[in-house]
Amino acid sequence: MHIKGPKWCGKTWVALNVSNSSFMIGDSNNYGQSNRELAETNIRIVLEGEKPRLIDEWQDVPRTWDAVRSEIDRNALKGQYLLTGSSTPKRNRPVHSGTGRISPLQMRTMSLYEMGESDGCVSLADILDGKDIGLHQNPIDLDRISELVYRGGWPGNLGLSYEDCRVAIDAYVEQILEDASTLDDTKRNKEGLRLVLKSLARNECTLASVSKIHADTDVPLGVDSKLILTGEYKTGKGAVSYDTVYDYLDVFDRLYLINNQPAFDPNLKSSVRVGKTPKRHLADPSIALSLLRASPERTVNDLESFGYYFESMCERDLDIYAESMGAHLYHYRDGNGTEVDAIVELPDGRWGAFEIKLGANKIEKAAEDLLKFKAKMERNDAGSMPCCLCIICGLTEYSYRREDGIYVVPITSLRP
Numbered sequence: 001m002h003i004k005g006p007k008w009c010g011k012t013w014v015a016l017n018v019s020n021s022s023f024m025i026g027d028s029n030n031y032g033q034s035n036r037e038l039a040e041t042n043i044r045i046v047l048e049g050e051k052p053r054l055i056d057e058w059q060d061v062p063r064t065w066d067a068v069r070s071e072i073d074r075n076a077l078k079g080q081y082l083l084t085g086s087s088t089p090k091r092n093r094p095v096h097s098g099t100g101r102i103s104p105l106q107m108r109t110m111s112l113y114e115m116g117e118s119d120g121c122v123s124l125a126d127i128l129d130g131k132d133i134g135l136h137q138n139p140i141d142l143d144r145i146s147e148l149v150y151r152g153g154w155p156g157n158l159g160l161s162y163e164d165c166r167v168a169i170d171a172y173v174e175q176i177l178e179d180a181s182t183l184d185d186t187k188r189n190k191e192g193l194r195l196v197l198k199s200l201a202r203n204e205c206t207l208a209s210v211s212k213i214h215a216d217t218d219v220p221l222g223v224d225s226k227l228i229l230t231g232e233y234k235t236g237k238g239a240v241s242y243d244t245v246y247d248y249l250d251v252f253d254r255l256y257l258i259n260n261q262p263a264f265d266p267n268l269k270s271s272v273r274v275g276k277t278p279k280r281h282l283a284d285p286s287i288a289l290s291l292l293r294a295s296p297e298r299t300v301n302d303l304e305s306f307g308y309y310f311e312s313m314c315e316r317d318l319d320i321y322a323e324s325m326g327a328h329l330y331h332y333r334d335g336n337g338t339e340v341d342a343i344v345e346l347p348d349g350r351w352g353a354f355e356i357k358l359g360a361n362k363i364e365k366a367a368e369d370l371l372k373f374k375a376k377m378e379r380n381d382a383g384s385m386p387c388c389l390c391i392i393c394g395l396t397e398y399s400y401r402r403e404d405g406i407y408v409v410p411i412t413s414l415r416p
Contacts (some may be wrong), residue, residue, distance in 0.1 A: 001083070001103050001104075002083045003083065003084045003107055004085050005086070005108060005161040005283075006256040007086040007175070007176065007255075009109050009110075009154070010107065010110070011084040011187045012054075013155065015056070018082070019053060019082050020048040022055075022095065023035065023053070023055050023056070025057045025058065025060045025061055036060050039061040044164045047068065049075075051079070053081055053086070054082045055081060056084050056376075057084060057085060058083040059088065059089045061253055062089045064083070065102075068101075068225065087183060087254050087255050089185075090254065093233060097260060108153070108319070109284040109316065110322055111153060111316065112148065112153070112317055112411060112412060118411070119136075119138055121136040121138065121399060122407075122415070123415055124318070124325070127407050127409070129387075132401065133407065138412055140408065140410065141298070142394075144392045145358070145395065145412075148311050149286070149289070149306075149310055150165075151165045152287070153284025154286070155196060156168060157169075161200075166257065169287065173291060176257065180255060183255070188247075188335075192240040194249065197257075198216070198291045198292065199216035199260070200288070201289075202292065203280050204288040204308055205280070205311050206279065207277045208280055210242075213245055214242045217245070241390055250268060259283055259316075261315060261330060261331050263332070266377065266383050266384045285310075285312040286317070289309060303358065303359070306358070307357075310358045314342075314356045314411050315329065320416075321414065322344045326347045327344050329343070329344055329390065330344075332373075340354070340373055341356045342355075342356065349382070349384060353370055354391070355367075355391050355392070355395070356393075357392075357393050359394065360393060363408060367391060367406050371389070371406075374389060389408065391407065393409070399413045
């Protein structure tokens with residue numbers, strides 16, 4: 001199995017708990033020799049040990065992948081190796097994809113339910129099945145919601161004070177930029193990377209195009225990307241050319257820092273599922289807030305902006321819960337401006353529509369929008385109707401089902 005995901009999301013810890021031996025490519029042995037150098041000299045040292053065997057950060061020695069695949073082919077045994085990786089190598093990539101031998105498992109930062117911050121009184125599965133969810137009370141205030149968004153879903157932050165969490169996330173962002181600047185042994189301009197990442201942070205939970213991201217970097221079109229990569233072209237803000245934006249987005253994607261939300265159409269063969277702009281997300285909204293140097297104190301004065309990061313946290317959780325059921329998370333937007341924040345589609349084709357609102361004062365408007373959306377689907381003969389309508393809210397005390405059939409659920413009460 002290949003366990004992949006952003007650094008610090010808990011991949012190694014999870015794998016160690018189900019393995020009987022391990023080889024940490026980023027470590028050294030008792031004699032001070034680099035495990036990476038040992039593996040490059042003799043790849044067998046990576047493979048030999050009690051099974052299941054963890055090989056941590058396999059991408060640092062890319063031929064590890066083919067060595068594992070060959071070993072699986074040789075003895076045809078199941079469950080021999082766990083490979084963890086926090087980036088996807090581009091150069092010297094493995095010859096074989098691993099299909100049929102190595103199964104992928106995508107890890108993300110933790111959901112509120114996993115962190116113990118959701119009481120789990122309401123199941124997403126029950127909502128999608130149209131079941132009664134009763135009436136549950138779970139009051140929470142804005143300060144606590146704000147702290148949950150700013151702290152993020154990082155396992156290493158559990159039990160830490162808010163201040164310590166922020167220091168850890170700030171340091172994490174700096175390390176990620178350092179990793180990105182040398183990925184594949186290619187030197188990239190760190191400040192240029194920061195500009196693109198800050199643009200992604202600013203455009204969190206929007207449909208920003210690559211052109212929009214490039215415009216944020218304040219660099220004219222046509223600048224030679226090689227000059228940026230070598231650091232020879234600079235402005236006062238640090239410069240990124242249009243072509244280089246694509247390179248940097250690819251780098252962040254291969255570091256598992258991007259988790260975009262694709263577009264949805266109820267028609268299975270619609271081109272919307274292929275070509276429409278995804279909703280942009282970083283791996284965790286706390287990364288975006290760190291890059292923007294935002295603070296909880298500013299939340300009170302700018303709830304409209306904070307709402308995007310709250311929505312991002314909710315969609316992170318919905319994505320995790322949906323995946324546990326074999327479902328997928330999408331967003332909906334048509335040419336007439338009709339939007340739905342989140343669509344959860346089950347493997348059997350049923351799907352539910354979800355609006356996400358920070359304040360309880362937005363519930364009535366969200367319910368009105370959901371009912372209009374459902375009526376539009378019916379008028380347009382979309383082929384399938386939503387199996388449920390739901391409003392995920394931050395500042396509401398109760399989870400319940402309205403008379404019009406719409407569920408209202410606090411994010412701090414939701415579970416898979």
